[in-house]
Amino acid sequence: MMPTVRGRGEVDAYFAKLPIDLTKVLRGAARAAATVVADEAKARSRSTEVAEAVKVATKQEDDRVIAKVQVKGKGAYIAPWLEYGTSPHFISVDESQRMGMSIGRINQMHKAGSLVINGQFVGATVHHPGATPHPFLRPALDTKEAEAVAQAQRYINSRIARGRVTAAPEVDEQ
Template identity: 65%
Template sequence: MATIKGRADVARFFQQLPAELGRKVLLGAARAAANIVAAEARQRSISSEVTDAIKVAARREEGRVVAKVQVKGPGAYIAPWLEYGTDPHFITVDESQRRGMSVGKINRSHAEGSLVINGQFVGNTVHHPGARPNPFLRPALDAKEAEAIAAAQTYINARITREGITGPDEPEDTE
């Protein structure tokens, strides 16, 4: 009768495989894909402040790996205006900035909080015509989806070999 040796070792290997894949491979693959999209988003952005604020974050969640291309930090507040544009709207001197002064006095004194357009001081209210959208995030994903998937696959292929899973453990969360 034939005997089987190592059955427990094989079972233990397969039990640990999902955790090891997540730790050493999937998080890095997700980050590799997101980096491709982020690079394209930086190329498409028309604002240097927004370009500098484009970041990649990757983390494990319950049963899955999530990678995000996000706009975070200084300049991030501009991103929705670029991506979606703005409707026409009125701009006024905020009451908290007036320090008891009239708009005319603010404009004459060139105090902070007055309305300035192209170096010219204007009245207490200006009608902004709105801004056309200049999308950069969604088009980056649309344009680089296949390349991002290929980058993830390349990352995975480089780390899963006949000898096993190679490479260092990935950090738990990266932002």
Template identity: 55%
Template sequence: MVTVRGKEDVARFLAQAPTLLEERVLRGAARAGMAVIANEARDRVASNDVREALVVTSKAEPGRVTSRLSVKPGWARSVATWLEYGTSPHYISVDDSQRGGRSAARINRLAKSGTLVIGGQPVGSTVFHPGARPHPFMRVSLDTKEREAIAAAQSYINSRVSRSGIAGAAESDA
């Protein structure tokens, strides 16, 4: 009669494998792939503020692992949106809450603020902005580095999954 040892260990490992893969491997693979896209976006973006505010995050939910490249909230995110999509022609004016009932000329005389200043020269309370052409960097980065990102993710998986098991500690929340 044949005796099999370790049957329970194998069954336990197989039952835990999807969770282990999700926690230890797939989240890291998603981050590795997105890091390739992020590096390309940093190379392409025309703004240092946006470049410094790019961040890669990942999330693991039961049955789903995602990674995301975004721009931290604030001024840099606004600039990133304007760069990526451009702007339509629009009027810019001094906000009434900042005006305090004063004219643009009065604001200029009192504080040199609260009016629009272009090139160091006050231009008044309203100016027409002709809009700006888009300078996409996020979409283009994804399109041009898609294959490299997939290869980076596959390389990450290959380095952590072997015949002897699944290596690596669980990823921290990011």
């Protein structure tokens, strides 16, 4: 007599769905970890516009789950200047002093040390002295790395238990 197996369809369906559910759990864990770093970056930013532009995004690429803390949207253009600082540069130069050159060309010549126009700029000429760097992204990762990993582990633990995987809801990208 042959043994009868029951529930095979349910077991097969469970195992077929498992990789999808685990990917959702891993994306959720990556998002949880990245959110810890993003919150720290927002707190460290000197600019409200930049802080409001700090976002978290996750994606699956081949067999990898990727989480990003990025600066996107309004205010994002300020982030590199804040993170890395700026060199001294001209913002505008009075037309009478340009000698037909663009601001970019004047800045290029100034960096080479060859720009002299009557020894001094006056009128509508604006020279920016540069900005000191105020890193906020990298220090956020450096200081919150362990906490981010712990948060990811808590997320995974809350979704995976003996005999069950509670898939995270679909992840919305920002």
